[in-house]
Amino acid sequence: MKYCSTCGATVSHRVPEGDRLARFVCDQCGEIHYINPKLVVGTIPVWQERILLCRRAIEPQLGFWTLPAGFMEMAESTAEAARRETREEACAHVRLVGLFSMVNIPHISQVHLFYRAEMDDASFAPGDETLETRLFALEEIPWDELAFRSVSLTLRLFLEDRERSHYGFHEATLAPK
Numbered sequence: 663m664k665y666c667s668t669c670g671a672t673v674s675h676r677v678p679e680g681d682r683l684a685r686f687v688c689d690q691c692g693e694i695h696y697i698n699p700k701l702v703v704g705t706i707p708v709w710q711e712r713i714l715l716c717r718r719a720i721e722p723q724l725g726f727w728t729l730p731a732g733f734m735e736m737a738e739s740t741a742e743a744a745r746r747e748t749r750e751e752a753c754a755h756v757r758l759v760g761l762f763s764m765v766n767i768p769h770i771s772q773v774h775l776f777y778r779a780e781m782d783d784a785s786f787a788p789g790d791e792t793l794e795t796r797l798f799a800l801e802e803i804p805w806d807e808l809a810f811r812s813v814s815l816t817l818r819l820f821l822e823d824r825e826r827s828h829y830g831f832h833e834a835t836l837a838p839k
């Protein structure tokens with residue numbers, strides 16, 4: 663950040679009085695601009711024992727497969743974000759079954775949430791940010807072509823839970839590679 667979004671003056675990166683971390687502080691109006699972690703929310707859409715994956719049409723990880731997910735918007739709930747991203751990226755309508763995984767990624771200041779979801783019907787298609795959408799049987803999941811570690815982890819946990827016919831909630835933290 664270079665300029666204050668309130669008054670347009672320059673900002674300094676310093677520890678405000680009474681704080682313990684450096685923040686962007688406006689040199690003119692004194693506004694403290696806090697930057698906080700971002701939530702990425704998505705679903706594990708299931709149709710008749712198969713999982714819907716999307717092949718990314720955008721960077722990062724263009725061409726790799728992912729679960730439908732994206733940054734939460736202002737003024738929406740995590741459930742709304744999960745359903746919206748599934749509609750936007752895979753043109754699929756889902757019913758959320760429950761929160762399945764929460765993956766902390768502190769080194770990039772993100773938290774990724776994935777809901778288990780049941781597709782309303784077998785209709786799906788690539789959205790603007792997707793090259794291809796496809797249902798994968800569990801033994802067909804393209805492990806070597808998955809876009810993100812949070813997605814690989816979530817799918818691995820999903821398969822493990824399915825093996826024992828009990829789906830739990832999983833919290834994890836990813837370290838830098």
Ligand SMILES: [Zn+2]
Pocket residue numbers: 666667668669670671688689690691692693
């Ligand atoms: Zn200002």
